[in-house]
Every structure is written in structure tokens, then in C-alpha cells.
Amino acid sequence: MVSKREKLYQAVERLKGLRCPVCGGDVERAGEAFACARGHSVNVHRKGCLNVLSVPIESCYDRGLFAARRQVFAAGCYAPVVEAVEALLPEGKHCLLDAGCGDGWYLNALLTRHPDWCGAGVDISRDAIIAATDQPCAAVWCTADLRRLPFRDGCFTAVLDVLTPASYAEFARVLTDGGLLVKVYPGREYLRELRAARGLPPYEEGQVDAYLRQKTTVMGEKRVTAAWPVTPELWRSFVWMTPLNQDLSAEEKEALAVKPADTVTIDLHVAACRWRA
Ligand SMILES: C[S@@+](CC[C@H](N)C(=O)[O-])C[C@H]1O[C@@H](n2cnc3c(N)ncnc32)[C@H](O)[C@@H]1O
Numbered sequence: 001m002v003s004k005r006e007k008l009y010q011a012v013e014r015l016k017g018l019r020c021p022v023c024g025g026d027v028e029r030a031g032e033a034f035a036c037a038r039g040h041s042v043n044v045h046r047k048g049c050l051n052v053l054s055v056p057i058e059s060c061y062d063r064g065l066f067a068a069r070r071q072v073f074a075a076g077c078y079a080p081v082v083e084a085v086e087a088l089l090p091e092g093k094h095c096l097l098d099a100g101c102g103d104g105w106y107l108n109a110l111l112t113r114h115p116d117w118c119g120a121g122v123d124i125s126r127d128a129i130i131a132a133t134d135q136p137c138a139a140v141w142c143t144a145d146l147r148r149l150p151f152r153d154g155c156f157t158a159v160l161d162v163l164t165p166a167s168y169a170e171f172a173r174v175l176t177d178g179g180l181l182v183k184v185y186p187g188r189e190y191l192r193e194l195r196a197a198r199g200l201p202p203y204e205e206g207q208v209d210a211y212l213r214q215k216t217t218v219m220g221e222k223r224v225t226a227a228w229p230v231t232p233e234l235w236r237s238f239v240w241m242t243p244l245n246q247d248l249s250a251e252e253k254e255a256l257a258v259k260p261a262d263t264v265t266i267d268l269h270v271a272a273c274r275w276r277a
């Protein structure tokens with residue numbers, strides 16, 4: 001069986017886009033690590049991922065949250081988003097960056113369906129990237145800030161940004177000419193039942209949408225909307241997986257978990273956009 005480290009080396013080789021996080025120079029394999037000509041090195045974790053953050057960042061995106069997300073993904077509630085992304089990408093071979101990839105579920109789904117594509121997933125949460133290394137696909141998993149990506153200019157044909165803050169200029173830098181940003185952001189009804197359980201009003205849609213249209217030309221878009229029936233177990237996973245509840249204690253989350261709704265609504269915009277400089 002190929003080790004996680006070996007999978008990472010293969011993914012770096014296929015991507016041909018890793019650069020030094022300090023000076024931006026090219027990096028080469030140097031023993032078990034990667035290094036640039038000036039001697040800066042990027043170590044490879046035994047779990048098969050990289051870390052280019054100089055200091056670790058505290059995050060609510062921790063192991064508990066990703067364990068719950070795994071249950072929600074396994075239930076299929078986000079599978080239509082993968083189909084929408086695929087439908088919006090032009091035909092051909094892609095090299096994808098999943099920016100704020102979380103546990104890598106989307107990138108894995110896309111690379112598994114298209115074995116000739118390659119990809120990288122970055123997230124600022126170390127727990128997210130460690131969880132991502134459990135995905136079966138070979139990808140360059142890296143703990144990094146999406147505002148300062150350790151990749152060469154123009155090395156991705158598409159950047160995926162799912163429910164994550166964006167850095168439009170940095171995404172434009174790493175995209176090929178004509179490359180696409182695929183942004184997934186909440187519609188008004190997104191997680192309506194979970195918001196209602198907290199006494200919160202529906203999402204206000206306007207801001208992300210307006211900014212996206214100001215900075216980019218939207219080339220194609222889809223809306224993924226469905227009310228998924230949920231078992232009490234799946235409701236509990238939703239309660240634990242959403243950053244909506246990050247301010248609650250474990251006891252408060254459990255109190256929400258014992259009052260399940262019948263459905264959870266997924267309502268997401270998926271937009272494929274081109275940067276307007
Ligand atoms: C709501 S989660 C979405 C995760 C994943 N895209 C998904 O849909 O499953 C937002 C993710 O963005 C990451 N994130 C937030 N700010 C970031 C930054 N500046 N750089 C990289 N990742 C960031 C968080 O750690 C978290 O994993």
C-alpha cells in the first residue's frame with residue numbers, strides 16, 4: 001500500500017506548482033522535505049501533508065467538527081454541490097485548488113471521479129488538513145492561509161471556494177489565464193432549521209453576491225436547494241458540524257441535538273467566475 005507521505009510526493013510531482021512559502025522560489029525534493037535554492041525548507045508531516053504557517057492558528061474548525069461533517073457528507077446532503085461544480089467546469093483536464101478545503105471532501109470527490117485531474121487543498125486549520133489526509137485521493141494537502149498561497153502563478157485551472165472567505169487577488173494570481181473561481185455560498189434558506197433552533201433569522205444573501213459580481217464576471221451559475229429528511233443522529237451531526245454553533249458549549253450543543261427537526265435545508269449558490277482585473 002502507498003504510504004500517505006508517498007501519496008503527497010506523487011501529488012506534488014503531478015501539480016508542479018509548489019513554491020517556497022518564504023521567498024517564492026522554486027522548490028525541489030530534499031530528502032524527506034522540500035527546499036528552495038536559498039535553503040528554506042518545507043517539511044512533510046508523516047500523515048502526508050505540508051504546513052507553511054509560521055505560527056499555528058487557533059480555530060473552531062477542530063476534530064469534533066470534522067468528525068460530525070464526515071457523517072453529514074456520508075449522508076449525501078452535499079453531493080449535488082459536486083455535480084453542480086462539475087457541470088460548471090469546462091471539459092478537459094483540470095488542476096484544482098480547494099481553498100479552505102476543510103476535511104477535503106469536495107476535492108476528494110472531484111479527483112476520485114476524474115483520476116486524470118490533479119489538485120491541492122489548503123486550510124488554515126491543522127485539524128482540517130490532518131483529517132484531509134484520510135481522504136483516498138492523492139492531493140497536496142497543506143496547512144496555509146489562503147491569502148498567501150505556497151503555489152506558483154498560474155498553476156491551477158480552477159479554484160474552489162466552498163463556504164469559505166475568499167482572497168480574490170490571490171486566487172487570480174494562482175489561476176491560469178482564463179481559469180475559473182468556483183464560489184459556493186449560502187442561499188437564504190441554507191440550514192434554515194438549524195438557524196431557527198438557535199432563534200436566528202434566515203441568511204442575508206446580498207453581500208457575498210454583490211461583491212462577487214463586482215470583482216468577477218459570472219460565467220455560469222447553479223442553485224442547489226433541497227430539504228433533506230434527517231434522523232435524530234443526522235440532526236445531531238448537523239448541530240456539531242456547523243460553525244453557526246461555535247459559540248455554544250458541548251452541553252448546549254447536546255441540548256439542541258435532542259430537539260431534532262424533520263428536515264435540514266441545503267440552499268447554496270454555485271457560481272463559476274472569471275476575475276476582472
Ligand atoms: C465552513 S468551513 C468549509 C470547509 C469546506 N470548504 C467544506 O465546505 O466542507 C470554512 C473553512 O475555511 C477555513 N478557513 C477560514 N479562513 C481561512 C484562511 N484564511 N485560509 C485558509 N483556510 C481558511 C476554515 O478553517 C474552515 O475549514
Ligand SMILES: [Zn+2]
Pocket residue numbers: 020021022023024025036037038039040
Ligand atoms: Zn525560499
